[in-house]
Amino acid sequence: MTTEAQPSDLYYGDYLQLGRLLGAQAPLSRRQGSEAHDEMLFIIVHQTYELWFRQILHELDAVLQAFSAARLDERRLASICAKLERISVIQHLLVEQISVIETMAPQDFLEFRDLLVPASGFQSLQFRAIEIKLGLREQDRTAFSACAFYQRFKPADARYLRALHTEPSLFDQVDAWLARMPFLQDKHYDFWSSYRNSIEASLSADQQLIKTHPQLSADDKERQLAQLTQTRQQFDCLFLPEAYESQRTQGLVRLSHRAIQAALFIYLYRDEPLLQQPFGLLKLLVEVDEQLTAWRYRHALMVQRMLGRRIGTGGSSGHDYLRTSAERTQIFGDFFNLASYLLPRSKLAPLPAELTRLLDFHFSTLHRDA
Numbered sequence: 001m002t003t004e005a006q007p008s009d010l011y012y013g014d015y016l017q018l019g020r021l022l023g024a025q026a027p028l029s030r031r032q033g034s035e036a037h038d039e040m041l042f043i044i045v046h047q048t049y050e051l052w053f054r055q056i057l058h059e060l061d062a063v064l065q066a067f068s069a070a071r072l073d074e075r076r077l078a079s080i081c082a083k084l085e086r087i088s089v090i091q092h093l094l095v096e097q098i099s100v101i102e103t104m105a106p107q108d109f110l111e112f113r114d115l116l117v118p119a120s121g122f123q124s125l126q127f128r129a130i131e132i133k134l135g136l137r138e139q140d141r142t143a144f145s146a147c148a149f150y151q152r153f154k155p156a157d158a159r160y161l162r163a164l165h166t167e168p169s170l171f172d173q174v175d176a177w178l179a180r181m182p183f184l185q186d187k188h189y190d191f192w193s194s195y196r197n198s199i200e201a202s203l204s205a206d207q208q209l210i211k212t213h214p215q216l217s218a219d220d221k222e223r224q225l226a227q228l229t230q231t232r233q234q235f236d237c238l239f240l241p242e243a244y245e246s247q248r249t250q251g252l253v254r255l256s257h258r259a260i261q262a263a264l265f266i267y268l269y270r271d272e273p274l275l276q277q278p279f280g281l282l283k284l285l286v287e288v289d290e291q292l293t294a295w296r297y298r299h300a301l302m303v304q305r306m307l308g309r310r311i312g313t314g315g316s317s318g319h320d321y322l323r324t325s326a327e328r329t330q331i332f333g334d335f336f337n338l339a340s341y342l343l344p345r346s347k348l349a350p351l352p353a354e355l356t357r358l359l360d361f362h363f364s365t366l367h368r369d370a
């Protein structure tokens with residue numbers, strides 16, 4: 001019996017199924033007898049997007065799977081972050097890729113545009129799946145006509161999207177993970193009251209500064225003190241659980257009260273070794289959301305350039321609808337808004353020594369104790 005390796009008969013084109021892939025471009029204008037040169041570009045750009053959407057969903061499903069365990073194994077955080085990072089890098093590419101479609105002149109698009117009606121990128125099932133799996137809810141969508149969102153999809157696709165909405169999204173899972181976070185409270189320490197005291201001290205110092213500032217006129221002082229009262233009210237809504245819940249019911253905030261406390265703890269004390277990775281995770285969620293919004297804006301601008309004020313092939317007002325959707329659609333907005341509640345390190349209450357030790361890497365604790 002020979003142990004020599006046999007030359008594999010695996011062939012590049014077969015492995016990648018290039019026959020199928022490269023045979024999947026069928027311009028409608030060609031079938032109509034007069035091929036519009038740019039329709040090939042239009043098809044290939046869309047197909048490329050769909051391939052990258054597929055990869056994003058592959059990563060996102062793995063992240064959701066890791067989070068679905070009753071308790072997230074913290075050792076998986078690094079690989080979760082690596083996957084989110086990959087998603088974000090792909091998204092940068094997707095935003096850039098719009099330049100490729102912009103090499104098509106609006107008049108050349110008109111050569112085949114009418115053949116596309118009523119199909120539209122609006123019906124991209126994978127794009128919708130990404131939005132929903134990240135955490136977009138039905139009520140977050142911008143309506144563009146009396147015709148309901150799902151009516152624009154084939155029945156089986158609409159059923160698939162509705163079913164996706166019933167599963168826990170990444171937003172839900174991160175909320176639950178944050179809400180379970182330890183460290184915020186024990187016999188000797190309560191993060192929320194310590195943070196509240198720091199905020200109170202900082203606001204009182206600001207008030208004093210405004211009142212006694214020699215270069216501020218009486219009018220300036222009055223205006224700035226009124227602004228400070230507004231800031232106080234904003235903090236009251238954060239500190240008082242009933243006020244926070246009422247904001248949540250109105251859709252002004254989305255995270256649970258416990259989760260927002262944990263997120264703030266992570267943001268404020270992110271230098272602590274054990275909090276560095278959770279901070280990295282929250283930062284990546286913001287990054288992914290920001291890239292999605294950047295894509296929406298970039299796509300809306302490209303559409304204005306391509307269509308002007310024309311309506312879309314899917315029946316929307318075109319650029320107006322897309323711009324509104326870009327302005328209003330955000331999934332992890334609460335994490336963006338955490339910046340309103342931050343304090344500089346100098347004004348932050350130090351953590352108790354015992355907690356600092358818990359949040360340290362084991363090795364550096366040993367080293368310090370030695």
Ligand code: HEM
Binds near residue numbers: 120311313314315319
């Ligand atoms: C000439 C190029 C393009 C034009 C003129 C265009 C136009 C439009 C318009 C007008 C809409 C709104 C719905 C409608 O009325 O049809 C739309 C939505 C959409 N398009 Fe495009 N599009 C183009 C290229 C692309 C590409 C390359 C993609 C990549 C997959 C894409 C993905 C989408 C998505 C996902 C939506 C839904 C956005 C939302 O609802 O917020 N489009 N497009």
